[in-house]
Amino acid sequence: MVQNNYTSVHGFILLGFSDHPKLEMVLSGVVTIFYLITLVGNTAIIVASLLDSHLHTPMYFFLRNLSFLDLCFTTSIVPQMLVNSWGPDKTISYVGCVIQLCVNMCMGSTECLFLAVMSYDRFIAICKPLLYLVIMNPHLCLKMIITVWGISLASSVVLCKLTLNLPRCGNNLLDHFLCELPAMVKIACIDTTTVEMSVFALGIVFVLTPLLLILISYGFIANAVLRMKPKAGxxxxxxxxxxxxxxxxxxxxxxIYMYLQPGNSASKDQGKFFTLFYTIVIPSLNPLIYTLRNKDMKDALKKLVRAAYESSKMKRKWKS
Structure with missing residues (x-):
């Protein structure tokens, strides 16, 4: 595609998959389906865990936060992507791009830290069950959530500022479907080594460090599970x-494949597909993974569906 085919007085042009028009239409339909699954599934988890008193535990408190995060994450990306896919206008305003960039970075780093916090919760629940409610008290849970959001927000603001301050020499053509940091850095017309090194350093902090803590937690959990005598336990x-x-x-x-691989070995389209996977597909998988393997959550969702059915039934009776 040639840049002259598009117009943008202010903001940026998101090319997305416009060099593959047929693929772009198919992907827009697939993305719409996954987005609806994300909206319905994560909203159902939040509502069901709030209404069912049995789910007022630290584990479901963190799960509610994860579901809320996924809703924000996908909603900051999908609507703009679908608008650009369905029409000739591929533009996004400067303010919209800034918001999308910062939200994308904040939510991604927050999810990394959330998963580490949830692994610590499982470690306490299985390795120290008698002290679980004492250690994982509401005050500590809230403090952990605020800390995670605060650290992620601060780091995203710093990186966004570094990225947006890079001179672009009039270049506003982003070869991506969203305002993502690597795509923004690529259009800079100066040496971007400082920003790239900052991204890599924060990648170590927000990706590898939480992953190491998760692996350590599950090492202790595996040891505790193997020592359990009752098979039911x-x-x-x-x-x-x-x-x-x-x-x-x-x-x-x-x-890790996207951000911590050595060099730039992934092709442009490959990078887009991987971004599509972790920003749109993964949030839609969360509700399925957490409900299919969780009896308490399945029971809570059944109660929610039953209550909604009874409510609609009563409304129909009143109308008649």
Whole structure:
């Protein structure tokens, strides 16, 4: 595509998959489906865990926050992506791009830290069950959440400022479907080594450090599970941790491949597909992974569906 085919007085042009028009239309349909799954699934988890008193525990408190994060994450990306896919206008305003960039960075780093916090919660629940509610008290849980959000917000503001201050020499053509940091850095017309090194350093802090803590937690958890004599206790522990471990594997595997691989070995389209996967597909998988392996959550969702059905039934009776 030639830049003259598009117009943008202010802001940026998001090329997305416009060099593959047929693929772009197919992807827009697929993204819409996954976005609806994300909206319905994560909203259902939040509502069900709030309404069911049995789910007022630290584990579901963190899960609610994770679901809320996923809703914000995808909503900051998908609507703009679909608008650009369905029409000839591929532009995004400067303010919209700044918001998308900062939200994308903040939510990504927050999810990395959230998964580490959730692994610590599972470590306490399985290795120190008698002290679980004492250690993971509401005050500590809230403090951990505020700390995670605060650290992520501060780091994203610093990186966004560094990225946006890079001179672009009039270049506003982003070969991506969202305002993502690597794509923004590529259009800079000066040496970007400082920013790239900052991104790599923060990648170590927000990706590899939490991952190391998660692996250590699960090392202790595995040791505790193997020493459990009742098989029922082992199964319950495995089911409780299985969902979280599955999510950790998918999310960290994708992020490490995207941001911490040596050099720039991935092709442009490959990079876009991986970004599409961790920003849109993974948030839609969270509700499925956490509900399919979790009996308490499945029961809470059944109650929610039953209550909604009864409510609609009563409304129909009143109308008639």
């Amino acid at each position: 082992q199964r319950k522990a495995i089911n409780t941790c299985g969902s979280h471990l599955t999510m950790v594997s998918i999310f960290y595997g994708t992020v």
